[in-house]
Amino acid sequence: MRVPTVSRSQILQEFRSRCQALSADGNRGFKQEFEELNEVGKDLPTRAGDSNREKNRYPYILPYDHCRVRLSVQNSNPQTDYINANFVPGGASERDFICTQGPLHKTMADFWRMVWEQNVRIIIMVTALKHKDIVLCDKYWPLERGTVYHGLIQVTTVTRKQGPDCFITTINLRQRDCSTARIITHYYYPSWPDQGVPKDSSSLCTFTEHVRQSLETTPRLGPAVVHCSAGVGRSGTFVTLLWLMQLCARGIRPNVRAAVEDLRLHRMCMVQNLEQYIFVHQCLLHWLSGGTSACPQTQGASSNINQHTQHRSHSSSGRRRHHHHRQTPPSDPPQNTLQQILHPGNLLRRLLPSSSLFNPGSHAS
Numbered sequence: 358m359r360v361p362t363v364s365r366s367q368i369l370q371e372f373r374s375r376c377q378a379l380s381a382d383g384n385r386g387f388k389q390e391f392e393e394l395n396e397v398g399k400d401l402p403t404r405a406g407d408s409n410r411e412k413n414r415y416p417y418i419l420p421y422d423h424c425r426v427r428l429s430v431q432n433s434n435p436q437t438d439y440i441n442a443n444f445v446p447g448g449a450s451e452r453d454f455i456c457t458q459g460p461l462h463k464t465m466a467d468f469w470r471m472v473w474e475q476n477v478r479i480i481i482m483v484t485a486l487k488h489k490d491i492v493l494c495d496k497y498w499p500l501e502r503g504t505v506y507h508g509l510i511q512v513t514t515v516t517r518k519q520g521p522d523c524f525i526t527t528i529n530l531r532q533r534d535c536s537t538a539r540i541i542t543h544y545y546y547p548s549w550p551d552q553g554v555p556k557d558s559s560s561l562c563t564f565t566e567h568v569r570q571s572l573e574t575t576p577r578l579g580p581a582v583v584h585c586s587a588g589v590g591r592s593g594t595f596v597t598l599l600w601l602m603q604l605c606a607r608g609i610r611p612n613v614r615a616a617v618e619d620l621r622l623h624r625m626c627m628v629q630n631l632e633q634y635i636f637v638h639q640c641l642l643h644w645l646s647g648g649t650s651a652c653p654q655t656q657g658a659s660s661n662i663n664q665h666t667q668h669r670s671h672s673s674s675g676r677r678r679h680h681h682h683r684q685t686p687p688s689d690p691p692q693n694t695l696q697q698i699l700h701p702g703n704l705l706r707r708l709l710p711s712s713s714l715f716n717p718g719s720h721a722s
Contacts, residue, residue, distance in 0.1 A: 362608025369645040372611065376638050384635065390614045391634045397621040409439040412467070414458045418587045424623050426455055428470055440467045441588065443624040444580065447600040454596055455580045456624050458588040459484060459494025466508030468497055473510060473530065476579030478541060481568055483595050484585040485547040493551055493586040498528060498543060509533045520567070522548050522560045542575075544568055549591050552629060554636040558643040565598050566644065569606075572599075593620055593627030597637050602644060613637050 379386030398421065406419025413419060420426075420443045431437040441464075442457035455475065459482075460468040472480070484493050499505055499514040506512070513529040528541040546564050548555060555561045572581060585591035597620060601611040617634065620627040628634050 363610065364608065365605065365645065368605055368608070368610055369642075372638075372645060373642060376642055379638070380635075384631075387635050387638075388631060391631050394614070394618055394621060397618050398623075398625055401622070401625075403625075405439050406441065409436060409441075412439060412461070412464050413441050414461055415587050418458065418589055418626065421624065424451070426457070426471055426475065428467060429474060440464065440471050442471060445596060445620055445623040445627070447596050447620075451623070452580050453577075455582045456588045456592045456596065456627070457582060457584045459584055459586045460497045462495045465495060465497045466510065469507045469510040469512060469530070472541065472582065473532065473539075476539075477582050478539070478575060478578055479544070479568075479572065479581040480541060481544045481546075481581060481583045481595065482585075483546045483549050483583070483591045484551065485549075488551055494584070498526070506533065521563060522546060522555075523564050523567075542571065544571075549585070551586055552590055554594075554632055558636070558640040559648060561595075561598070562640050562644045562648070565595065565602065565640070569599055569602055587626075587629075589624060589626040590629030590633055593617070593624070593629065594633045594637055596620060597628055598640050601637070601641055605641070605645060611641060613641070 379390070401421045401423065403419035404422055405425055406413060410416060418441070420441050424444045426440055426442040426444060427438045428440055429438065440457065442455050444452040445454045445456050447453045455471070455477070457468070457471075471477070482494070486492070486494050486496055497507070498512055500517075502514050502517070504511060504513040509532050511529075511531045511533055513531075514526055515529050516527045518525045524543075524545040524547075526543040526545065528543055529538050530541050531538040544564070544567075546561075548560065583592045583596055597613065597616050600616055601613065604611050613634070617628045617637075628637065
């Protein structure tokens with residue numbers, strides 16, 4: 358059995374026409390689609406989040422019970438299994454990503470315990486640590502080379518490289534008094550403002566494409582963690598864009614509305630506002646047009662990363678460094694068998710995100 362695919366140029370042509378139609382009359386189509394998603398997932402229970410209010414960065418952003426990440430229970434205390442995080446789709450299964458809030462000081466040990474227990478090897482952080490005096494995410498890893506301890510987890514920054522608008526850090530992770538170590542790759546994109554979008558699509562497309570190619574080549578030992586501050590707006594936008602890039606790369610037509618609907622059935626408020634919803638379309642259109650390099654060139658990071666971390670999110674455009682590389686779009690993908698399309702390593706959970714009604718009982722964790 359063969360699954361029909363279409364050329365990249367055809368996807369681009371059709372998607373451009375759709376974006377033009379949705380943007381007509383003051384983005385009327387975009388507004389209508391986004392409003393139709395307002396009620397998705399709102400009836401799903403969040404009992405665990407309600408019972409662990411002190412562990413939530415924002416009181417009204419809670420994980421759905423049916424797909425929340427459960428930590429191992431400590432000292433027979435059932436409350437210790439809680440972290441504000443959900444498994445979400447985006448590839449080969451219902452659990453390809455974990456979307457979570459930026460760790461609080463009191464939840465850093467829980468965050469690293471989650472990374473260890475879920476065998477996570479890639480962390481994608483799409484927020485600055487601070488905006489002015491507002492903490493968006495507590496610093497849970499050493500910015501410079503060094504070691505910190507969070508609970509029983511030893512976290513060591515080994516190397517750090519700087520690319521356009523991002524930092525890529527190699528972290529050595531081990532349990533205290535244990536010789537077994539794991540290597541974590543930490544992708545840090547601090548220039549994305551809270552509840553907003555980056556200043557241009559090229560920057561985010563380049564970053565997302567680099568992560569996409571890394572996921573393609575890295576053994577999928579566990580889900581990838583994606584977080585911002587609340588773990589819903591920017592995190593949801595990033596996962597949506599990455600998911601649809603993967604579809605398009607294999608000749609499958611993207612469906613932004615269906616992807617967002619599916620994600621919202623796994624974590625509330627994914628793609629939090631209309632601006633982010635429209636931006637997914639803009640980024641995907643830019644990427645399909647070949648307006649991004651395959652991956653950022655990395656170099657040794659400068660010593661002022663701490664200052665950059667805290668202030669770059671809302672710096673003026675004159676201080677931002679954008680690298681616009683154009684290349685010929687990849688050649689059209691060959692026809693794929695259904696088995697190849699749905700292979701776990703292809704990050705394709707299904708050909709198109711499901712827009713059917715969700716049955717919570719079928720995905721209980």
